[in-house]
Amino acid sequence: MPSRHLYRRIYVWELPVRAFHWINALAITVLGVTGAMIGKPFSVTYAQEASFQYWYGTVRFIHFTAGYVFLFNMLVRTYWGFVGNRFAAWDKFIPTTKAAFQEIVQVLKIDILQVRGTGAIHIGHNRLAGLIYFITAFIFGFQALTGFALYASMSHSVFGKMAAWVIPLMGGEMAVRQWHHAMLWFYVLFTLVHVYLVFYHDYVEGRGTTSSMVGGWKFERDDLLDR
Amino acid sequence: MSGEKHTLWAVMREKGYSRRDFMQFCSFAAAAAGLGPNASAAVAKAFEKKARPPVVWLHFQECTCCSESFIRASHPIVADVLLDAISLDYSETLQAASGHAAEKCKADTLKAYDGKYILLIEGSVPTKENGVYCTIGGRTAEDILQEAAKGAAAIVAWGNCASYGCVQAAKPNPTGATPIQKLVNKPVINVPGCPPIADVMVALVTHLLMFGRAPELDAQGRPKEFYSRRVHDTCYRRAYFDAGMFVESFDDDHARKGYCLYKMGCRGPVTYNACSVTKWNEGTSYPIQSGHGCLGCSENGFWDNGPFYRHLPSFPGFGIESTADSVGVALGAVAAVGVAAHAVSTNIRKRKLIHEQVAEAVKDTPNSEKVD
Ligand code: SF4
């Protein structure tokens, strides 16, 4: 017999967080598509002389530009982790307390075993999602670092210079290129699972997970709110 | 030859070179060292006064292609002077002496010129099984290396073998082939390539003779002058790269027209070398000009980055045919199937919960205005 619950509206994702999310999504999409083209160019046109076309150079230009957008967006979000609201705070990404680990187990039970949850789940990122985003942030960092390291040899960018030390460390540019390329697939997998899980949670819980990244609002049962 | 304190000029005169030849060589040396044309007078003075340092050339695990390259330098005087006149006191390939006489010759040089001789090394050093894979005169390569490195004024690692280990160090590296820089605790000048370009080698030795110290090196110990740019940066096919015009197969029309070899696995964009500037064999050509992509022969671990004719190397641990892309597609397919299965299972296992919520929502509708 379903009991009646009151739901409250909570402003979870502030504007900078939402802006980060969509700029990031756009940047990753552009980077992924142009990156794949750089890794495996297809033949567009051979009708003209080389001096009249520059499409591959343009693809690379877009990739590099999107790389800068990606990097700065990430830096702004990191900053916001220190000044934003409690849902955006940096400590939501690193489980340290016993409760946090219990919540991770909870989420795994709900998502993987698909049994009914009993414990508390955060209204912002749940603790498992937070942890995964924390790991993801390192992969973002890795991608930015290897990307700018590869960029170093073709630009005077200070960001390139700052990342150039990665090349001897990883054993040459071929290795850096290899791993930078391989991580493209991380994004593909991440996006697939991420989008699915958002839909899944919205479908099962009805807390407005999907639309929260547009308007910022989520819904939570009143009796669960004070946790 | 050791023991004499000849200057370079004296040696050249002895060999019948004219003053004019000498001055030509000095301008080459000045140019090779990156000095302006006015510097050749100063260079000439140095070569007239300074005693030439002896050169010891060691061979370990290698194929002698570095030596082969070296003797084909485009400046004939340079090659001649460096090989005949500079006291090449020890080089198994090039010296006249052999056997015990050769070994004695080296020992004498190391002693007489302690702290002064230039040590050139070709080949990597095997370290497995106490170094039994390469012994000369009954001693291991590492033993010989350490002895010679102690008193060297400068140490040069010729080629990919001495710089990074080359093919001997390719997986699984059965002999434990190790590059020189990992074995000696002195700065090593790396001149990678398989082999390095003759003119680059000659220019480096000239620099060492002239200044008695190494030219400016990058973080990997390579002379910046020759290794600061990628083959790709000055490749004459670069316009085709930027235009997105690629050779698709070695016998297609695009190959005939000389389009970019990127899709044929050209390693030019990740390879630091001077090929597209100095070229090979007296500036005749270089691999890309001859229609073949760069193999990346001057890069660390280039043998393990194969296959050479594919842009993406094999993905480590997944076999020669795999690339990051094939592994990625497989993982993506697994994830997609997993997600679909999960979605189906959600509708079965969470059915009750979903129904409850739908039922509850209908009842709650009239009250919703009150909330918030
Ligand atoms: S042929 Fe190789 S080095 Fe030349 S432009 Fe193409 S990719 Fe670069």
Ligand code: SF4
């Ligand atoms: S083009 Fe590449 S593989 Fe060929 S010699 Fe030059 S660096 Fe080596």
